[in-house]
Ligand SMILES: Nc1ncnc2c1ncn2[C@@H]1O[C@H](COP(=O)(O)OP(=O)(O)OP(=O)(O)O)[C@@H](O)[C@H]1O
């Protein structure tokens with residue numbers, strides 16, 4: 001489903017060039033559960049942002065579901081993102097003035113889905129992620145774990161085939177973190193592709209495929225036998 | 227994104243930043259209220275003048291001695307030497323014009339009016355029976371001056387309602403005698419109350435026959451001739467006839483001025499309209515200031531809401547959607563401000579109306595339309611730059627913890 005070939009990402013800071021990704025090539029099949037680990041500054045977030053079409057590589061080829069997406073315009077990328085990709089962030093990134101329900105609804109609102117259909121999906125998502133009794137709460141009235149569940153429900157609202165999570169447990173205690181991972185893994189069990197960036201070896205080890213980045217290049221690509 | 231959702235989203239933003247929203251509404255509201263209030267004062271003044279002129283009579287032409295270069299402008303702005311007087315014969319000659327329905331020669335002076343031991347100084351008007359029809363006044367009691375040859379007069383007079391009250395109190399004035407100078411007049415009528423009309427209060431006058439006034443003030447010269455044309459269409463013909471008849475009578479000299487009511491009205495109308503527009507325009511500057519305030523606030527919002535904008539983009543919002551969100555917010559602010567402003571402007575207008583009940587303060591339609599429109603246009607214009615900036619925000623940068 002995903003094919004990266006020779007991806008380069010260079011950031012220019014003044015005169016200096018920071019080589020964040022150096023020739024990354026990676027194939028990810030539909031339904032894979034993947035963790036990306038590596039030292040700080042090794043390019044994990046950069047890789048995830050490129051996978052999620054939030055960032056563009058300076059060189060290389062990116063095929064998503066058989067379609068070359070490197071040449072698409074910003075708005076086309078936004079549409080692909082909306083239809084096929086769900087993001088989960090370390091800092092949740094919920095809109096503080098909106099309720100849990102309204103936050104979950106955002107991608108559907110942006111996609112222009114009609115209110116009745118939205119309501120139907122919303123009820124299912126709230127039930128799926130155990131948020132029924134928190135639907136009307138604002139983020140500041142929710143615990144960290146609940147916030148992250150709201151964020152995951154939001155990522156899932158458009159029925160994406162690819163879920164990208166950048167240190168989703170980074171701001172949670174161990175127990176809550178494992179809870180959140182269990183929720184993410186449900187997506188995987190339902191057939192979705194999940195990629196998780198993490199610093200926690202215990203979290204990383206839960207994935208069936210573990211990639212290790214060092215200095216912007218893939219140093220290790222481990223696949224568990226079935 | 228659906229339109230309803232766009233509105234709801236903007237509504238939530240406005241509700242989320244109450245102080246900011248209130249501030250912009252205030253600025254917009256003040257601007258719109260200022261435009262409405264100021265222009266309704268100007269419009270009120272215009273309508274007041276128009277009504278005052280209208281109350282003089284219809285299809286009216288005023289003939290005065292002397293040549294005024296800009297016919298139709300303010301009367302009395304005369305140039306050249308002392309003009310030839312207008313005489314009763316001049317007035318009577320106007321009968322020849324088929325476009326003229328009736329006319330009333332006029333002499334104006336002031337006299338001490340005595341009755342029953344009380345004395346009062348009032349304006350005294352000398353004229354003929356036609357005057358009441360030309361000026362479209364009503365009688366309160368009795369009759370107006372009797373018709374007849376203006377060169378001969380009967381010793382009768384008509385008095386204003388205030389004069390009647392002051393000289394006779396509650397006693398009936400009809401049939402009583404009063405004395406002006408050394409002449410005695412029997413009161414045959416009392417004018418209906420009419421009040422102020424172009425600085426001339428008809429409640430405070432005494433009307434005597436033309437010949438009597440000539441004797442009283444020892445003059446042959448007429449102050450004015452009021453002419454009523456047969457119809458609105460006949461006014462230009464009547465005016466031309468008057469000028470021609472009097473030119474022939476004055477040995478070919480054009481030494482009179484005929485002012486049509488319409489011309490005077492049109493001049494006042496133009497001046498006051500322009501004035502209203504000008505002050506309305508000045509008030510509209512405050513709207514531009516409100517627009518700049520909106521831009522400032524929106525630019526701050528882009529910085530403040532970086533994360534949110536980045537998030538929306540990560541969730542699949544296109545640049546157009548981000549821009550639409552900002553513009554919706556701006557238009558809602560403008561509409562809200564305009565609504566507040568119109569309401570406050572209306573209240574202000576009612577309040578001023580309490581102090582000047584004679585003046586019909588009404589906001590002209592163009593101000594009621596232009597003020598909110600200007601509010602919307604300025605706020606949309608001043609949102610272009612912030613919205614662009616928001617739409618171009620890099621989501622990765624916006625979402626990063628730094
Ligand atoms: N916008 C940017 N401008 C300049 N340099 C950047 C930018 N984003 C990332 N980098 C650099 O690229 C390299 C990779 O960054 P990245 O954020 O991908 O690392 P990471 O593996 O996610 O690190 P961490 O574990 O600390 O999150 C780093 O050296 C970083 O300083």
Ligand SMILES: [Mg+2]
Pocket residue numbers: 044045046166
């Ligand atoms: Mg990172």
